Amino acid sequence: MTLPKIELQETYRSQAQMFANKVKKRFKHLRKRFAEQNIDVFRLYDWDIPEIRAAVDWYAGHLVIAEYKRKQSTPEWLPMMGAAVAEALNVPAENVHLKERFMGAQEGNRYERLDYTDQKIVVSERDFLFYVNLWDYVDTGLFSDHRNTRKLVREQSEGGDFLNLYCYTGSFSCYAAKGGARTTVSVDRSETALRWARENMNLNGIDEAANTLIQADTFDFLKNAKREHRTFDLAVVDPPSFSTSREKTYAFDVSADHPSLLSAVISVMNAGATIFFSTNHQNFELHLDRLEITDAKEITAVTIPEDYVSKKKTIHRCWNITV
Numbered sequence: 675m676t677l678p679k680i681e682l683q684e685t686y687r688s689q690a691q692m693f694a695n696k697v698k699k700r701f702k703h704l705r706k707r708f709a710e711q712n713i714d715v716f717r718l719y720d721w722d723i724p725e726i727r728a729a730v731d732w733y734a735g736h737l738v739i740a741e742y743k744r745k746q747s748t749p750e751w752l753p754m755m756g757a758a759v760a761e762a763l764n765v766p767a768e769n770v771h772l773k774e775r776f777m778g779a780q781e782g783n784r785y786e787r788l789d790y791t792d793q794k795i796v797v798s799e800r801d802f803l804f805y806v807n808l809w810d811y812v813d814t815g816l817f818s819d820h821r822n823t824r825k826l827v828r829e830q831s832e833g834g835d836f837l838n839l840y841c842y843t844g845s846f847s848c849y850a851a852k853g854g855a856r857t858t859v860s861v862d863r864s865e866t867a868l869r870w871a872r873e874n875m876n877l878n879g880i881d882e883a884a885n886t887l888i889q890a891d892t893f894d895f896l897k898n899a900k901r902e903h904r905t906f907d908l909a910v911v912d913p914p915s916f917s918t919s920r921e922k923t924y925a926f927d928v929s930a931d932h933p934s935l936l937s938a939v940i941s942v943m944n945a946g947a948t949i950f951f952s953t954n955h956q957n958f959e960l961h962l963d964r965l966e967i968t969d970a971k972e973i974t975a976v977t978i979p980e981d982y983v984s985k986k987k988t989i990h991r992c993w994n995i996t997v
């Protein structure tokens with residue numbers, strides 16, 4: 675490892691100290707209140723100090739520390755920050771997971787594999803258990819900024835047919851199933867994600883017959899569902915900001931393409947149905963002009979948990995759309 679110049683090392687050392695103090699204080703504040711709710715995964719830091727461009731997440735005794743990369747980033751910075759935070763929280767080195775996050779269109783890189791350990795640990799979220807993999811990908815398998823949205827899904831799913839688009843590891847579907855959904859359908863194009871979703875369902879004792887997993891492109895699924903006259907009462911639509919089809923024949927950009935996505939979703943929803951639509955895109959404007967809906971309310975203030983409230987950025991935005 676090439677060491678940075680002396681001045682840079684000094685700067686890094688003082689940043690590491692500041693960072694560790696801030697995270698430790700936050701940990702003391704949040705740990706007990708989340709333990710009381712049986713929540714093992716929560717955010718401890720998100721770029722709160724302008725020059726310390728990182729996010730820190732607690733996963734049941736593990737730390738995931740991600741640097742928001744930029745051109746000036748050096749390879750020494752993140753390990754120094756990681757070591758300081760780990761020491762402050764008494765976390766052993768083997769439980770510290772360092773990641774690099776890219777922003778904007780480059781964010782697509784986050785779906786690439788970093789390693790091949792296939793190692794997962796089980797974490798609690800209220801009365802649910804989920805597998806997370808802290809080693810192999812930038813994303814771990816559980817987006818804890820949506821834990822309040824999941825609670826809303828549970829509260830509204832009784833007796834209905836639930837659709838989970840871009841389902842990833844199926845956590846929304848687990849909540850819907852436990853909330854009494856008659857059926858759940860979870861759609862993702864990734865086989866790995868769907869296998870993981872089934873593992874999460876099994877872990878939570880959710881029956882396979884009524885809770886279907888479908889490997890498909892979202893738009894293809896919606897076209898087929900419409901043709902087959904399948905309908906749903908509640909849906910979660912949480913697409914990535916950008917995605918390209920495997921064959922590179924089309925690219926999806928949530929800013930430009932959400933009206934056509936939502937229009938296709940609406941075409942498979944029953945009258946009076948609810949769609950929770952969410953995006954992480956940082957400069958997003960919702961366009962609903964030509965859609966057949968009765969109401970749409972932004973509910974971001976309700977869906978963002980206290981550990982994700984940040985002056986710097988809004989981790990996600992979320993709307994409740996009534997068909």
Ligand SMILES: C[S@@+](CC[C@H](N)C(=O)[O-])C[C@H]1O[C@@H](n2cnc3c(N)ncnc32)[C@H](O)[C@@H]1O
Nearest residue numbers: 840841842862863864867890891892912914917
């Ligand atoms: C942002 S995550 C969704 C997070 C998920 N809603 C959750 O709460 O855990 C993105 C997921 O979208 C899937 N995906 C991306 N493009 C897709 C497409 N065109 N059709 C279906 N799934 C897609 C990816 O495989 C990935 O699992």
